[in-house]
Amino acid sequence: MDSSDQLDATFSALAHPTRRAILARLAEGEATVNTLAEPFEMSLPAISKHIRVLEKAGLIKRGRNAQFRPCTLDAQPLAAVALWTDQYRHIWDVRFDAMDRILNNMKDAKDE
Amino acid sequence: MDSSDQLDATFSALAHPTRRAILARLAEGEATVNTLAEPFEMSLPAISKHIRVLEKAGLIKRGRNAQFRPCTLDAQPLAAVALWTDQYRHIWDVRFDAMDRILNNMKDAKDE
DNA sequence: TGATTAATTAACTAATTGGTTTAATAGTAG
DNA sequence: CTACTATTAAACCAATTAGTTAATTAATCA
Numbered sequence: 001m002d003s004s005d006q007l008d009a010t011f012s013a014l015a016h017p018t019r020r021a022i023l024a025r026l027a028e029g030e031a032t033v034n035t036l037a038e039p040f041e042m043s044l045p046a047i048s049k050h051i052r053v054l055e056k057a058g059l060i061k062r063g064r065n066a067q068f069r070p071c072t073l074d075a076q077p078l079a080a081v082a083l084w085t086d087q088y089r090h091i092w093d094v095r096f097d098a099m100d101r102i103l104n105n106m107k108d109a110k111d112e
Numbered sequence: 113m114d115s116s117d118q119l120d121a122t123f124s125a126l127a128h129p130t131r132r133a134i135l136a137r138l139a140e141g142e143a144t145v146n147t148l149a150e151p152f153e154m155s156l157p158a159i160s161k162h163i164r165v166l167e168k169a170g171l172i173k174r175g176r177n178a179q180f181r182p183c184t185l186d187a188q189p190l191a192a193v194a195l196w197t198d199q200y201r202h203i204w205d206v207r208f209d210a211m212d213r214i215l216n217n218m219k220d221a222k223d224e
Numbered sequence: 225t226g227a228t229t230a231a232t233t234a235a236c237t238a239a240t241t242g243g244t245t246t247a248a249t250a251g252t253a254g
Numbered sequence: 255c256t257a258c259t260a261t262t263a264a265a266c267c268a269a270t271t272a273g274t275t276a277a278t279t280a281a282t283c284a
Contacts, residue, residue: 004129015123016272017116020196027200033231046273048232053271067230067281075203082201084132085194088139091187128242145261158243160262165241179251179260 006058007084010077013057018042019050023059026073033069118170119196122189125169130154131162135171138185145181 149159
């Protein structure tokens, strides 16, 4: 999977509120499928599928503990999202733009 | 559209390499549909549809100029993506975590 | 062993997505 | 008015998504 495919998978995994809610829950710590499903009105298999999407995108890892399959968050793919997004930060963030100019000035000064 | 729907739209708009490439091109400045379509092997209507997805997500704005419908980038929704992603930064970024502790210590010291 | 609990698989459905080709619209230029 | 250019709309198609219910697997517990 190249880095573009990885971004595809990450972005589309994040494009569903249920899956983002699952990640938010996992940010507080490991949880089982049943625990993750509890807040939702959906059936368990539906949650199971959402988990698989997140797993394929590399956003969660799964363990084994008796008949449980605990899920843990792996935020690494979000680092790639943050990097991608940062390419555009100067376009929306005036302060970032100013900071960017200052850093460039410092670099120019050093180069002289 | 609530902020969750907005994130849904933004993330799913970003979940396609063609659309990310279109945004990258627009970061260099306004462009017409034909210009945007040029690098791709796809048909023009296909590009037109991608543009509509981006427009609905609020990532591009369209103008009028004779028979052209120039597109411009609006990176604002990406700010929301960056904010969302930042919630998880301490989980992947050790340096961020350290910085966070330092800032908290400073705040604690000030409160005393 | 048999019952219970946790989770997944299978089979199905309705809606959406991403593409196509052909046709239509809107504006410009002769 | 006609022809050309830019863009979109319509109609279609195959694949994917997000959900369902019913059945199955796997592990524990009594």
